[in-house]
Amino acid sequence: MAVQPSAQSSTGPSTQATGQQSVTPLFLDSSALSIPTLTILQADGSLMAGASAPEIDPSLAQKIYADMVYTRSLDERMVGAQRQGRLSFYLTCTGEEASIAGTIAAFKSDDMVMGQYREQLALRFRGFTTEQFMSQLFSNIYDLGKGRQMPVHYGSRELNFMTIRSPLATQIPQAAGYAYGQKRAGNKACTLCYFGEGAASEGDFHAGLNLAAVLKCPVVFVARNNGYAISTPASQQYAGDGIAARGIGYGIKTIRVDGNDILAVYSAALEARKLAVEGQQPVLIETMSYRLGAHSTSDDPSGYRSRDEEQQWREKDPIRRMKNWLLKQGWWDEERDAKLYENYRREILEQLKLAEKHPKPALQELITDVYQTPPAQLREQLQALETHIAKYPDRYPPLSPSQDFGTDNGTGNGTGNGAVDKEGAQP
Ligand SMILES: Cc1ncc(C[n+]2csc(CCOP(=O)(O)OP(=O)(O)O)c2C)c(N)n1
Ligand SMILES: [Mg+2]
Secondary structure (H helix, E strand, O other): OOOOOOOOOOOOOOOOOOOOOOOOOOOOOHHHOOOOEEOOEOOOOOEOOOOOOOOOOHHHHHHHHHHHHHHHHHHHHHHHHHHOOOOOOOOOOOOOHHHHHHHHOOOOOOOEEEOOOOOHHHHHHOOOOHHHHHHHHOOOOOOOOOOOOOOOOOOEOOOOEOOOOOOOOOHHHHHHHHHHHHHHHOOOOOEEEEEEOOHHHOHHHHHHHHHHHHOOOOEEEEEEEOOEEOOEEHHHOOOOOOOHHHHHHOOOEEEEEEOOOHHHHHHHHHHHHHHHHHOOOOEEEEEEOOOOOOOOOOOOHHHOOOHHHHHHHHOOOHHHHHHHHHHHHOOOOHHHHHHHHHHHHHHHHHHHHHHHHOOEOOHHHHHOOOOOOOOHHHHHHHHHHHHHHHHOHHHOOOEOOOOOOOOOOOOOOOOOOOOOOOOOOOO
16 A cells, blocks of 8 residues: 655645555656756768757857867866976866756856866856966966965855865855845846856755755756776766656756757757746756867876777867858858967967966965965964975966065955055066
């Protein structure tokens, strides 16, 4: 006999199951859930039979494409710079450009973005300049983060892009909470939160999704399923049906899309934002793609996956697929394409050369902007660091000249102690 749920009070927790009752024990497995993958665009740039492209302006389509090309160029150049010993570390978005471009393009500039570390394209879409990328990567005096973070941990208050943090999945409950704030403010903005399928194994993923579902927070979660968490393939990360199945489990509207298909990602993201803002609820998009590059410049994928596998995915390149569609639309040509790559390469190289020559922030910057008046132990540590660097000067890069620390003026913007004013500064 089926167990009957107890009667519900109007205020008590809901234990009422939905669906039909059964009179024999029936255990469900993942076959009970069949999650389709939205695909619109084929490799040759034509649409799938019966599919239609989302409404999109030629100029927006061209911008999306240009930003994808920009990110690919930036990634190639910066991996090269790391190999030359000019940069300590880098992470690419290579292969996943459509997952980022198609989502960010569907959101408004006052929507908050919380990324993992492979979403530089979202920043670019919002106007982050090459100079700003380089300043962060080289931790120079113009870095908005004052050189305190590892490379690729970008952030921009102006562009509503929350600073990237290293501990995986921490952005997920933060995004739920931030979106709850947006809901309470009633400002019709939402939060766009990116993470990898590996990060979805963290407890924070479950806490964040459940929080967002129960409190009906306007947040769109984008799970970039790129097949790997460093060297661990997705097949060793979970036994269920990807990340999408979990969204449904939490009572969140969920869609799975071909992450190499810009039109599929964009149309899903447009709808997702609408559901989040107009319906005041969370949404989950799982983008199925592949991390074409190494996990980071500290990784070598040849030890854990085959060249054949990489080649199969290279053939599904999201940038080439979009270009083929643009060409078919008559919105692009080969001459413009060649120029675009050439201009980006030149611009990135020029800015790289400039950025690496600028000094690093003054040491005192390490302890500004946290406390109005830095406490004694921080001052002591700074003093010890200064003594250490003075002893081994050739081991450290040139720093911006130290100023007398004096008393902080309490502005909390790092400009009250004589350090370089990076907010307003231009090289
Ligand atoms: C809490 C925590 N555990 C482990 C790590 C080390 N780590 C950095 S990236 C990564 C893999 C993440 O994989 P995924 O979420 O799929 O993102 P992808 O790199 O594939 O984009 C791991 C284990 C970390 N940064 N934080
Ligand atoms: Mg991954």
